[in-house]
Amino acid sequence: MKLRVLPCALAALFVHAHAFADDPVIQRVLVEGARASQLGIADSANMGSVSQKELEMRTIYRPGELLEATPGLIASQHSGEGKANQFYLRGFNLDHGTDLATYVDGMPVNQRSHAHGQGWTDLNFLMPELTARLDYRKGPYSAREGDFASAGSAAVTYANRLVRDVATVSLGQNGYRRTALAASTEAADGVVTYAVEALHNDGPFTRGDDYRKLNGVLRYSRGYANNGWSVTAMAYHGSWNSTDQIPERAVAAGTIGRFDALDDTDGGAARRVSLSGVWRQTTADTASQVNAYLIRNQLDLWSNFTYFMDDPEHGDQFAQPDRRVTSGINAIHTWHAHRSDSMTSDITVGAQAQNDNIFNALTHTQARRTLDVTRQDHIVETSGALWIENATRWNAMFRSTLGLRADRYRFDVRSDRPENTGKADDHLVSPSLNLAFGPWQQSELYLNYGQGFHSNDARGTTTTVDPKTLEAVGETPGLVRSRGMEIGLRTEIIPKNQTAISLYRLDFDSELTYIGDAGNTEAGPPSRRTGIEFSNYYKPYKWLSIDFDAAFARARSQDVDAGQDRIPGAVEGVGQLALTVSQLGNWEGALRLRYFGPRPLVEDNSVRSHASTTLNGRIGYRFAKDLRVELEGFNLADKRASAIDYYYASQLRGEAEPRDDIHFHPIEARSFRVTLIKNF
């Protein structure tokens, strides 16, 4: 067929063509399936977007591991499967998500002032079948993000409609069974998209997790994402047994095995239901977005980390129930301040409001029966933020993004002890500046500076008496400032290769943390992290891509005694090497080597955890256009490593006194899963 289009006429027509006011967020068309280039778009070397196809090619043991598509991020589990994951990024042990802001479909996942851990991020309701995209950024360099975003942020977007409906059935070792259905259909001038999932998993543990999950999503959308609206309902329920961390001495003595538990009544149950909506309008000159959400979260969690240390008779098991309703609204408006052939300048303003109505507690239990209440609180935490951002493309070689954000928090705590009841408020103003030089020779240089924060547990802001020891404690501030700076380089100078390097420093005014397991707050010293991150993506052929990421960080407390400046749990290095083969006839597959670096476990660095390297893989075969089978393998080398290590004192039944020891949770032993996927 002869092409009859006149190139000149086309050029004349298209010379000024452009899409929308929110253009930079729209991804480029992919040529030969390569990862979308961020040149000319990104504010920093560390940000990126991972497509649905790349996410599908990952070997995922649990939904939270989808976030590991973010270079330098590790998601692990230190307890029963239904519990929130443990995250590591940029030299942080982020616990259950403190300093990593996570969003699913515009809803915040982090739960503030949570019974178990500040910023609790339970991603078990995440449905991979609906996940269209993961966008991530690291460092406090954006006015758009506030609480918990200092180390980084990750936003998962669900699809309004599916290209093809999908049904899957999976069977695996250790009691793994999963079935899911995701589909969309046109109805009432819009699209209805729905997904349901049922899962069971025991894991390798002697007393199986018996994790049972039921999960569902229902969405109605109209129009296009940038000119339309959608309403979404989600519901998740999970229940599980926990095998919490165990002391090395008990395993060494042969009293228990690596996959045994010391309190076989530990476990939990979680429920999450949400209703959310988003409306967007985009014209050639403006873009507006409003999204609102209403989320109900309920958690019951029974843990025992010290066994018989505090109560040799009944044991140390404790419960941390948390019931909350979170409501919020975000509004964003962008307009062109200036637009000419050589220069464009957009201004974006945003307003955010969030309210959490929380009932939580810490109780002493035995076999899930309450013995006494350590503390019980009703918390109303309300926050509001206003932000403004200017993004200017000064010329073909220089862009800047300047932002200013103001946050205000109000904490209202009604505790079972009058001494710990009260109100507090706090506010912060956070500026940010990003400069991008280039592209030049397919390369860009970035300079980033920004201030951010995390909120502390509301209970810490009003607590004057430690509910356990009855000792007086100092109140802690509501918001803790962070300051970050970074120099980054992104280059595509080598054909079919994308490389990004970042050198960063991140300071926190105080590593203030609420010790959920103990029921009190602990004011830590200031901290400084410096690190380097390297991320490389090479796609030499249409059917082969190679990912290599490595990140090293130095984390130190400041203003502390000499030799006491290590931050327990702070990861010193992580890395990933992955080979992905796709569109190779009917075959596809991936191998991923993950390095989880060493961590100091105490301030003086005398006890350390070992690095571990694990290998996961998957192989898929397509029988027909719409039917394929996948085999996934986890921990293929069957390494005996820890998902997490802690160093603290505990006492086993029969021991005369507490003993300091490393307590660990093992990674899963080698296991396999087979999945049948049917598209229709």
Place this chain on the structure above:
Amino acid sequence: MNVRRLLVNAACAAALACACVAAQAHRFHAGITDISFNEHTGSTEVVHTYMAHDVEALLANLYQRQFDLSDPEDQAVLRKYVEKQFWLAAKDGQRLPLKWVGLTVDVDSVIVYQEAPATPVQKVETIHDAVLVDFLPDQVNTVNLTVGGSLRTFGLNARTPELSVH
């Protein structure tokens, strides 16, 4: 700087900002479709050319994900959309049987090829071209119809997505 001077300066700055907005040229979105007869095959051939940026924005805003138009699965998504939005009809209102031939994609443009086998171009009575107009309100689709060596050009848009060529 006194208050009055500050106010004057602010007013000047505001006026300048307004002028900048007003000076902005109106930019439009465009697609080109060529319809002609291929004597060798006896088919009426249709070639659409769209800006890659517009197509990527369209697909990303429909499905919230990136598209790889070198992948047959993703091509099928664009095909479904184009076949819904573009059609040709004969005098009796019967749609001409447009077959999907394929597409090519580069960094700047997406070119879609269709053909109506064993169909003389004279049969084309009605052109319906609503490709991208539902997504980009200012989209203009220029259709070049070559019949017997003479070229006629039609402009279709959101208000007039369909017209009769006779």
